Amino acid sequence: MMPGLEVRRLGQPDVPAMTAFLERDAPNNLFLLANLAQWGISSPYLRYFGAFRQGELVGVLMFFRHSAGICWEDADALPLFGAIFQQASVTALSGCRRQIEPWMPFLPPAVPERTLHGVFAVLSPGDLRPWPARGERLATPDDVDTLVELYGRNLLFTYQAREEHRRRLLETLEAGGKIAFIERDGRAVSAARTSAIGHGMAMIGGVVTLPNYRGQGYATACTGLLSQELIASGHTPYLVYNPGDPAASRVYQRLGFQPYDEWIVMFWDA
Template identity: 30%
Template sequence: MIRRLTAQDHEAVMALVQPKAAENVFLIGDIEAYGYDDAIQTIWGEFEGEALIAVLLRYDSNYIPYATGTFNVDAFGQIIMQHEGPFEVSGLAHLVKPIIAQIDCAIIQQKDTYYAACYALAYEPNDSNLQAVERLTAADYAEEVEMLLSIPEFKHAQISVAARQRAAQYKTGRTYIMRQDGQIVASASTTAENSQSAMIVGVGTKPGYTRQGYATYCMEKLCRELLAEGKSLCLFYDNPAAGKIYKRLGFEDIGMWTMVRYTDNH
């Protein structure tokens, strides 16, 4: 049986997703931030008897499934196909790919990235290297956003002052920066922060200041702080060179993440 979930199902939902907090960073974060009644999202659950075995979350136009075993792929696909307007399906590849095989709609974009998690740093950072790392404050939002957008790989990223403001307001993200020559030259951020986990994003160094360890220092301080709070960390990467850097910190691959964007199916 599949039905829409309510706040009364919260305990069962958390019992399903929390054991894999890194894999479910978006699910946990969205549920903690918006609950079960906000118009921005809807959550469905599949039950086997009284046991919740799978969930499908819609946040705005993005659908994310999660299950620990087999689930009703056809039914989840049918729910998604009822969406009006362009939509997106994303999640762990082994869960998403069976669903997208059921969706008869034109694909705008499909992307597969490595998904990695960290539960402890592989080494203890050198505190002397981190003395110059500081937490980003509102006064520097614009400069930090401009710095990231100057990096070729972030040229088309959805990074903005408004996003930094929302992250601070809802406590869904934080950023650490380094300065050199009186300017911000590197940063590392989180998004989708929740009580259990956080996603690392926006790790970058301003052109002309690369290969000096600045972004790594930001990562070290950010990760150490989050891990001390008892949170699992995760991130996406599609560059093997970047993957080696993250793995030196203690990240391990936990799967592939698939994202598919579709046109309006009506």
């Protein structure tokens, strides 16, 4: 009989072994690696748990704020990680399909509000294609209020959620994250942002355009500028898009993004 697994919270002494473990498939572990690089393991927003068999790390579970990610090589870790997950306050889980699907039986019984089977795509540094400029620019902390208004209109934030999002946008910019956006009529009408950046990689998310301004190439321009700036700073851009959304697929393919793997993104009610 094989010896059982030990699962425990990971700390600073575990970072080298955890990093080496996650680097075996760095792109699919982007969130786990980039959040570690951007925020540090001592961040109050970030927690890692490791599964060990005879002292060897065989699985990692990450919580960042209310989201989660997982990487495992030993299926015996799945029920143990599931028990930890069920005690956490998680509203989003994302990752490579082959990592997430086998874990689903051990997740909370509540049905996710939404599940996206998406294409995980990469933009290799030499593949970025030019796009028609639309006056896009990078955001600074002074632009946060107009960006909160943009995301608030699109996501129908409550006041409390709006203030929380404002704080997170500021923290993102102060921690090295990037946001590209376009203004029209005195307000932000389109934007794209990094949801994680570090370890030579960045995830692009939060691509949004107000309904009255769609179809004018704004999302392409924001994503293009953001990708250009990421590449210039030594970060390979990645993103996840819905293959059932032809407009989004065209935007990313037009810029040069290529499929890398299949991802699953799951959302629960807060």
